Amino acid sequence: MTRRLLASTFLAASTALIATATATPTASAQEAGGWEFDGVPSWSNPHSGDSFTFRGRVFLDYGDITFDTAGVETDYSDSEIRTARLGVTGSFGGVDYVAEFDWINEAIGANDVYLTFDADLFDVKVGHMKTTNSIEELTSSRYITFMERGLGTDLFGLDRRVGVTLARGGDNYSLSAGVYGGRPGDLSQSLELDDSSAISARATRTFNTNDATVHLGASVRHMDYGDAGTRIRVRPQTHITDRVVTADFRPGRPLGEAETSFFWGLEFAAVNGPFHVEAEWFNQTLDGPTGDPDFSAQYINFAWFITGETRSYSASSGKFGRTRPTTTVSEGGAGAWEVAVRYDRADLDSVAAGELTNWTLGVNWYLEDHVRIMANLVDGQLSVPGAADTDVSGAQLRLQWDF
Template identity: 35%
Template sequence: MKYGKRLAGFAAATAVATVALSTPASALDMAEVQRQINALQAQMNEMKAAEKKSSGSDLKVKWKGAPQLSSKDGKFKMKVRGRVMADYVNLNDDSGMDRDATEFRRARLGVEGIVFKNIKYKFEVDFADNDVDITDAYLQWKAKPVSLTIGQQKVPVSLEEQTSSRYITFMERAALTDGFSFSRMIGIAASTGGDNWTVKAGIFQGDADDGSDEQGRTYAIRATFGPELGNSDAKVHVGASYFYRENDDDDGTLRYRQRPPVHIADRYVDTRDMGTDIAGDNDQYFGVELAGVLGPLSVQGEYGWLEADNDLGSNPTFTGGYVDVSYFITGESRNYKAKKGSFGRVKVKNPINEGGIGAVQVGVRYDTIDLSDNGIDCGEQESWIFGANWHLNNYTRIMANYSFTDVDGGSYDGESIDAFAVRFQVDW
């Protein structure tokens, strides 16, 4: 480019000289010479501006746990995402079905981003359990006031379910989320909201790993509200959700079951135990949510009712719920996002990689699920979970949980289960 500048300067000098030589000195129009000099200077300024623009890259790079690429105008973004959760579990029960094992609870890799400013995409695959499963795979058109999401996504139900596994307080979600089969499904959902409220509703049918020809539909809606309290350290969450789900099981039965609060365990409550079948075409769920954050202190709870259609007898209503309290000893706070109606990433004040001690959180939870009603006795499970989390930085944490569980009714009536579990987690 230096050569270009010299060439431009030479051209300017030549032009001036040409004007001077072609006109007698006594009659030289200095105004005309000055005009041509100004014109050439303007051309040189344009060349410099073009050089400056071309020398800069149209690509911006940020670090958010992993490189995030974006165009200068912000219309295009792309980020590689993933998480690895490696667990160790030691479990003892009265029946002698002990466990002492490790597993990758989650091992996900994917990509997400934005194209043309208002279209979001996300694709993620889980490699845990020696299998390859698609978790999220969707496009989202972010319009105002309504956003439209098409593809495999979470069905809008439950605060615990909508909060990412990267940010939940305990190693496993509450029993009702798995016991009542909250999951991701392929569908279309519309969402709207403001600074402190959300509404999302959708129609779903099957999932990415379901190859059956007959798939029942699920209709779901969830609404949340996070009233402003005038105190930046105080936050409240109120929510409710409902779904109606058609049965797509080949044998025409509905099944509900659940483990203790560790993943490496048998299911001690199961509606297919005790020779019980619930033959029905559908079920429906209604749940309520409540949470509060006051600085380092957090309280969270949910309760839900699931009514199952049963052609063989009265319709049973199963219930589940939990309440927990957690506290950051190091002064951090759970990151409640009222615009999303869920919790997000904890911001560590003094990360290990910057010479700090990280963030330390402790918590306790009471958790229950009851699969007995209207002559169906498949067991009630009650658990106490004590947890401690050490966040080394914003993207890495070590979790430790101790739990004891009692089963009342069903095939494992009177069973007690004790479990100790540790997780090493990193995400990006």
Template identity: 30%
Template sequence: MKLRTQGLLALAVTAALAGNAHAEIAIDVINGSEVSLEGLMQADGSWFHNDVADLNAASPAGNDGKDSEFDMRRAEVILKGKGGRFDWTLGYDGKANKYLDANIKWKLGTNYLMAGQYKQPNSLEELTSTRHNDFISKAMVTNLFGVARRVGVAYGDDQPNFGYQVSYFGRELTRNLNQGQGFGGRVYFAPMAETGNILHFGVSALDYDTDADTARPRVRPDADQATVRLIDTGNILNADRQRTYGVEGLWVGGPIKVQAEYMRSTVSRTEATTLPDWTGDSWYVYGVWNLTGETWGYKAGLPTTTLPDDPMAGMWQIGLRYDSTNLNDGNVRGGEERNLTLGVNWYWRSNFKFMVNYVKVDSSKYVSALRAELDDNPNILEARAQFYW
């Protein structure tokens, strides 16, 4: 499977480079459905200035324990069909060896019914296309409490200024990954929804079974290549369900975008224990400025990134993000962490993106062996080269 995927990637890249730069490769029209091929490849590098813990300690995943790491982050190929009453998607990530979106959507005017694997409706950052994320690593709250792709059935409505989705879901399509049946929903309202002039608000909720009656909220320090989590609850045993509530906001004014999210999550225990429930929360706020003057669009409750006004000069962005997480609750001392991330992005032509992030970490966690809180405040430099079509 891996060799076939790599061959398909090579063929897709060759086809994309052979023609003019554009977002997708048109293949055919079948029964009124326009079939196209999309792809995404990302190569990451990280340089760790450790404080206490070795953030990229050697691991079976391939980290060699040095202060720097370089690897392919994603190698995705996505086949899509659009047109008529039905849209469908089939995607696969050759790097992670897992299925991406694999679903069919029945369009009923602005309403729709969707079945298959899709991102669950609870995180503005997670729902936004990965190729246009504003920072290399998603914020801690997204990686902690965002439920990404699961197999399920959803019903929703996407109007220009209002929309919602309700979902019933189970496990991930790829075996041995995330599991747990549950329900989710998201509602958004955008009193201003014009390109360059956007104001968006949203709320979401998820409630699902924990896997094997155990939950373990933990998160990397805004560095996907780190093997160590500075904050970690450890195993929360006799866990029954996890319930997460979220609020989100977005404002775009010309070349400036401000985005924020807050989530609060509770792990409830089974009746077989007298241990109390656990609750933690996390949030972020960030701003991005398009130095070259471009702005953002808006579609289906999400911001859309435009192409550079001058393809050869490209689109330059700078961004600043602050995110915070608290995993302490009662006897569970998961720790607290606050990160400041400074980023620079360069979109060149229609198919390339280059990113550099500097992350300053401030964390504190109770260590039972010391009987005290231990501060760990490393710095991380990250870079990404991205090709997409």
């Protein structure tokens, strides 16, 4: 399987190299561009603007989590390669491209695989990408504050799909909207998409006041599940455990089959020097099951770079980027140190599936620009009507490297 992934990535790389090789740079362009190695091989032609770079990431996780229900404990202690991706990115003929694939779990999974065209008023993205929802979801997992995103992103299935996105951004705003078809499965087995579809839109506005940057945003999504229905489910901020909140709306299930859904979300974030805060409110209503049930989720987190760094933010895309340590460990410094706390809540009481609340305490050590160690302590509780509460507690670690 690994050979299949490497072959796919090599094919994508070879295609880009052949394409860029068709444009012969001038002597001066060759001197300014050509091949470079800044942690990873890259090629550029400053005369034509063409470029090619390998990209990837590896997350190595360990967790030790305990579920306690009426005095009965269930322990989860395991390590995993949470993410292992490899791909290419660059530009050719004025068109930007990204092709990145996951190669864990004995399957080839498509991640960001799309082309971006500059259409003057908008950038047009075509391919496999995320729908236009949630600052937490749209911020790369390389740059999020905690090991897991806010509960609502998983609960409501904010994910990647094959489609088209229009995006426009400026110094203090971003606008985006998209139309999407289904999702591919294991690419080593089939290129067929499921029969679901979605449309989404998002708008953000950024305000700069004194030393603070304030982000406000809102997004919507309408989903058609085809004939498959859906499940509303989530883990308690730990990936090594079972899902503890589940409501099944697939065909033939007692709760009824979900035909469509409508999602909306509100976003708030602020950055002031070494401090930042982020919060979102999610809501989703299902059409099909009796009573058209709706569900909600919220989170808020506060964080502080005790070494003085400022979290990177882009107003033109309405999301966070890479935070670089002032002085890296390789330069003889301490790197960047960050402490953070988050409160999370997911409410499925409309179908008596319970309410999950979570506290997460995080410490992040940015050793280098592309290397980070994360530590999370998790404490949560699941309350289901007519059943004993389940307490969730434990610790998790991650070693992260990306390029």
